[in-house]
Amino acid sequence: MIVSLEPATGDEVWRGEAGDVDIAVGTAREAWFAWAAEPLAVRMELLRRFANVVRKQADAFAELIARETGKPRWEASTEVEAVIAKVEISIQAYAERTGMKKLDSALQGTAAVRHKPHGVLAVLGPYNFPAHLPNGHIVPALIAGNTVVFKPSEKTPATGVFLVACMHEAGIPEGVVQVLVGGPEEGKALVAHDDIDGVLFTGSARAGIAINRKLASNPGKIVALEMGGNNPIVVIKTPKVEDAAITIIQSAFTTAGQRCTAARRLIIVEEMYDEIVEAVKKLADRIIVDEPFAETQPFMGPVIDNQTAELLMESFLALLSRGGKAIKHMTRPHDNLPFLSPGIIDTTDLEERPDIELFGPLLQVIKVPDFDAAIAEANNTRFGLSTSLIGGQPEDFEKFWAAARAGIVNWNRPTNGASSAQPFGGIGLSGNHRPAAYYAADYCAYPVASTEMTSPRASLGVGFSE
Structure with missing residues (x-):
């Protein structure tokens, strides 16, 4: 039995039995041929109907997401x-x-490129954006002609069930997209299933690496991994201290820091350190942390559960014990609920800063002497998802863009809030060079080259006797 609890109250949101992986995959396989044979226009129209269903149920959907994740209603x-x-x-x-291309030649026939779906794809979704992020895999996969077995996070199953129900209401056949409720065991079984043609994953680096390792010996299965980051936001000389501080707060603490693109490290050149730290702390002190439906809408809700809150508190204390200096103490006002105040800690003097993704409202501050040192520190990570430069001139950003090891490189904008009209993904422990969002079409269909003639026409060359 999978039970979902509301982070802000501890109340039960949803419960249901874990699904059967074999049945789900078998059903998807049976449905695949007919779905792939549908004209593209039919598949697109059904997805547009799905968008209309969600539009009609937007209030109920948003309320469920807020309850199940703890994020503010807005x-x-x-x-x-x-x-x-x-x-x-x-x-x-x-x-x-993935558009079709043709090149006609009178003597050589037609050279064409078309795209085919892979077949049955497994989509594994995260808890921080339990609708948007898996939807970003599912929709392009269905458009391309794949069928989908979607396993939502065991922490947010109700949102996954609601999402797929909207697709079924729109007329997308039940076998074409299914929700598989379950925990880690169901996820592992789905990834390893022989009849799955690919895995589209969003989540932690640890889980993504395990998936990559499991499927490494089977190159026939497409694997797209989006695994988060230890993202740096770099501040160099700027007169816009207030704007810089707002951008930093948005980067670090939106969604209670539970975004893969959230800023984890604030790297400041020495001449800007005092002004920036003071401005960021003042803003952080004003952040309202409350339950999603509070009368005064909060900026932050709780983190996803008590275990996560405990681990983040332990991480903050561990950084202090290693030589970190608290700028703003992280606190936990309720022992039985996962609310946290934003934590800010200077880790400049730590001999070794842990290169891990601390998935919550915890920002490490690092002072560096100059821009070159800031770039070096920004790249001092195995991850490579998102980074942002605050301040400087166009030539500074060009230098930063060229040197930054990340799939998203911004200037005077937050590290988070990526556009769906652009590719989304990273390198290193952040991804496997298969960016999602606008580029999801690339891994949902594969190109097939062909040369074609309406009737056989051939001639023999050298090497044949009379």
Whole structure:
């Protein structure tokens, strides 16, 4: 039995039995041929109907997301809007990135490139964006003609069930997209299933590496991994201290820091250190942390569960014990609920800073002497998802862009809030060079080259006797 609890209250949101992996995959396999044989226009129309269903149920959907994740109601509404927008973006991306190409030649016939779906794809979703992120895999996969078995996070199953129910209400056959409720064991069984043609994953580096290792000996299965980051935000000389501070707060603490693109490390050149730290702390002290439906809407809700809150508190204390200096203490006002105040800690003097993704509202500050040292520190990570430069001139950003090891490189903008109209993904422990969002079409269909003539025409060359 899988039980989902509301982080803000501890109340039960949903419960249901774990699904059967073999049945789900077998059903998807049976449904695949008919779905792939449907005209592309039919598949696109059904996805547009799905967007309309979500639009009609937007309030109920946002309320469920807010309850199950703990994120503020306003933020849950933006997630629902992203689910709706993903359909048209994916249709445009499929046409642009997988369109048919033909080159006619009178003597050589026609050279053509078309795209085929892979077959049955497993989608594994995270808890921080339990609708938007898996939807970003599912919609392009369905447009391309794949069938999908979607396993939501065991921490947010209700949102996954709601999402797939909207697809079924829109007329997408039940066998074409299924929700497989379950925990880690069901996830492992789904990834390892012989009749799965690919795995589209969003989650932790540890889980992504395990998937990659499991499927490494089977190159026939497409694997797309999005695994988070230890993201740096770099501040160099700027007169816009207040704007810089707001950008830093948005980067580090939106969604209670539970975004794969959240800023984990604030790297500041020495001449800007005092001004920036003071401004960031003042703003952080004003952040409202509360339950999703509080009368005064909070900026942050709780983290996903008590275990996560405990681990983040332990991480903050561990950084202090290693020589970190608290700028703003992380606190936990309720022992039985996972609310945390934002934590900010200077880790400049630590001999070794742990290169891990601390998935919550914890920001490490690092002082460096100059821009070159800031770039070196920003790249001092095995991850490579998102980074941002605050301040400087165009030539500074060009240098930063060229040197940064990341799939997203911003200037005077937050590290998070990526556009669905652009590719989304990273390198190193952040991904395997298969970016999602606008580029999801690339891994949902594969190109097939052909040369064609309406009737056989051939001639012999050298090497044949009279």
